[in-house]
Amino acid sequence: MTWETVIGLETHVELATATKIFCGCTTEFGGDPNTHCCPVCTGMPGTLPVLNEAVLEFAVKAGLALNCAVTRCCRFDRKNYFYPDLPKAYQISQLYLPICHDGAVDIRTAAGAKTIRIHELHMEEDAGKLVHDPWIDQTRADYNRCGVPLIEIVTEPDFRSADEVVAYLEKLRSTLQYLGVSDCKMQEGSLRCDVNLSVRPAGAPALGTRTEMKNLNSFKAIARSIQYEARRQIERLEDGKRVVQETRRWDENKDATFAMRSKENAQDYRYFPEPDIPPLELSEAYLDRLKAQQPEMAEARMARYQADYGLPAYDTQMITAQKALADFFERAVALGAPAKQVSNWIMGEVMGQLSARGLEARDMVFSPAALARLIALVQEGKLNRNTAVKVFEAVFEHDEDVDAYVQKHGLEQVSDAGLVGCVAEEVFAANPKSIEDYKAGKEKAFGFLVGQVMRQLKGQADPAVVRRVLRMKLEQN
Amino acid sequence: MKITEEMVDYVSVLSRLKLPAEEKARMTGELERILDYMDVLNALDTAEVEPMSHVFPLKNVLRPDTVEPSFARPTLLQNAPVPDEEAFLVPKTVE
Numbered sequence: 001m002t003w004e005t006v007i008g009l010e011t012h013v014e015l016a017t018a019t020k021i022f023c024g025c026t027t028e029f030g031g032d033p034n035t036h037c038c039p040v041c042t043g044m045p046g047t048l049p050v051l052n053e054a055v056l057e058f059a060v061k062a063g064l065a066l067n068c069a070v071t072r073c074c075r076f077d078r079k080n081y082f083y084p085d086l087p088k089a090y091q092i093s094q095l096y097l098p099i100c101h102d103g104a105v106d107i108r109t110a111a112g113a114k115t116i117r118i119h120e121l122h123m124e125e126d127a128g129k130l131v132h133d134p135w136i137d138q139t140r141a142d143y144n145r146c147g148v149p150l151i152e153i154v155t156e157p158d159f160r161s162a163d164e165v166v167a168y169l170e171k172l173r174s175t176l177q178y179l180g181v182s183d184c185k186m187q188e189g190s191l192r193c194d195v196n197l198s199v200r201p202a203g204a205p206a207l208g209t210r211t212e213m214k215n216l217n218s219f220k221a222i223a224r225s226i227q228y229e230a231r232r233q234i235e236r237l238e239d240g241k242r243v244v245q246e247t248r249r250w251d252e253n254k255d256a257t258f259a260m261r262s263k264e265n266a267q268d269y270r271y272f273p274e275p276d277i278p279p280l281e282l283s284e285a286y287l288d289r290l291k292a293q294q295p296e297m298a299e300a301r302m303a304r305y306q307a308d309y310g311l312p313a314y315d316t317q318m319i320t321a322q323k324a325l326a327d328f329f330e331r332a333v334a335l336g337a338p339a340k341q342v343s344n345w346i347m348g349e350v351m352g353q354l355s356a357r358g359l360e361a362r363d364m365v366f367s368p369a370a371l372a373r374l375i376a377l378v379q380e381g382k383l384n385r386n387t388a389v390k391v392f393e394a395v396f397e398h399d400e401d402v403d404a405y406v407q408k409h410g411l412e413q414v415s416d417a418g419l420v421g422c423v424a425e426e427v428f429a430a431n432p433k434s435i436e437d438y439k440a441g442k443e444k445a446f447g448f449l450v451g452q453v454m455r456q457l458k459g460q461a462d463p464a465v466v467r468r469v470l471r472m473k474l475e476q477n
Numbered sequence: 478m479k480i481t482e483e484m485v486d487y488v489s490v491l492s493r494l495k496l497p498a499e500e501k502a503r504m505t506g507e508l509e510r511i512l513d514y515m516d517v518l519n520a521l522d523t524a525e526v527e528p529m530s531h532v533f534p535l536k537n538v539l540r541p542d543t544v545e546p547s548f549a550r551p552t553l554l555q556n557a558p559v560p561d562e563e564a565f566l567v568p569k570t571v572e
Contacts, residue, residue, distance in 0.1 A: 024545030273530035
């Protein structure tokens with residue numbers, strides 16, 4: 001029998017606000033335990049949470065970019081559960097009237113184009129971090145992350161493969177980064193994913209029993225856990241067993257999913273409207289203002305780079321995949337560097353350095369101005385391409401001044417025909433055989449002589465000048 | 478509404494409470510009386526009344542995204558039943 005995998009995603013994204021959702025504590029990542037906390041985010045009695053206006057703005061912007069409808073009259077709800085990562089014993093979330101709903105995201109995989117429907121997008125607060133201390137056999141609660149604003153984006157069960165899930169997440173990450181509403185750093189937990197997965201005979205109308213997988217913090221883990229869990233469910237069904245609806249934990253080290261204790265599956269959140277946060281009523285003017293602020297997204301930039309600069313589709317896709325690279329490209333071009341050159345440098349040397357150093361494009365200090373200057377030096381004939389690459393590698397890490405570096409290391413290209421001529425004489429004297437070969441019509445000998453002159457000049461000569469001078473001298477000889 | 482001992486057990490699991498047998502019996506009666514009061518409220522005809530989530534005529538209460546100093550850690554931890562110098566300590570919960 002052929003089986004079909006059906007997947008829906010719940011993605012939690014930490015918003016890049018300066019402060020928490022309901023208090024003025026910083027959202028900065030890390031920090032000593034319980035140093036980014038106050039009575040509001042540690043759930044002390046008698047405190048009053050007040051919504052951060054940037055959270056509302058970011059959530060609406062994200063919803064608009066995901067083609068959602070915005071709930072003009074919305075409110076928060078209280079989700080009750082007793083677990084020490086949540087000191088209030090409830091999470092302020094949205095159940096009945098989420099801020100955005102019914103969106104759509106277009107994705108593209110090897111299997112073709114497809115639209116993933118967004119069920120809803122809602123605002124909520126993050127929980128704290130629990131670390132068990134085996135020495136004292138107690139759990140230590142750190143509430144620095146408690147109250148950091150999240151949006152949860154819930155899709156319809158529209159995915160049929162791990163490829164589609166990864167394509168969607170890449171699109172989502174790029175969109176949120178372009179909007180500037182989240183940095184989406186998976187390793188810091190600012191983008192986290194729960195996967196709901198079921199299998200059914202291909203073509204069957206009804207959905208199978210699903211399991212939910214949590215603890216997925218990399219695209220690789222997501223893809224592998226989907227493959228594992230689909231296979232596990234199919235094997236059960238083919239053995240005549242049934243799939244149990246449960247929450248499963250992905251174990252990266254064992255490459256398998258495990259059922260979580262059944263108590264943790266007991267879900268009875270007793271939601272009710274959050275009395276501490278008054279309802280929200282969003283005006284048409286407010287929504288219009290946010291719509292006007294929506295930036296140009298990756299797809300629009302791709303199209304523009306192709307139309308305005310004649311760049312190939314592949315190049316524009318690579319450059320716009322990360323907003324930081326696209327911004328870098330635009331700044332270098334604005335400084336007068338030819339777009340095709342900038343694109344070649346980004347796709348080659350810049351991406352090479354980033355991956356060699358394990359750096360994210362947005363953390364790169366190397367400046368567009370430095371790249372524009374390097375390109376200009378090559379164009380003016382002052383640096384040859386190979387030397388320029390060496391200069392680039394040297395200044396990349398600290399964005400040192402390109403001109404100062406070139407001067408300090410005496411790398412400027414020799415285009416002085418007189419000097420090249422002198423060196424050529426020395427090379428001729430040392431290689432009489434090559435001159436005979438050249439005269440006998442062996443073009444290879446010419447290449448050898450050019451190479452020798454370049455070597456004498458430590459690779460800093462303008463190859464065009466060397467060729468011209470050598471031809472001239474050989475003809476006279 | 479009739480409250481059974483099983484219902485009390487379920488609620489105490491959700492709220493992480495360990496109830497001794499005699500308290501369970503007491504809770505059964507108390508919860509029943511609380512829910513009986515709901516019956517009094519339910520007897521009112523509210524067909525024509527629009528549901529309301531908030532009592533005060535307030536909306537759009539927002540604050541600017543400006544960082545304010547957090548509390549000193551010792552001040553926060555002084556309310557914890559069991560702290561160490563950095564964190565709130567709770568019974569083992571992590572698997």
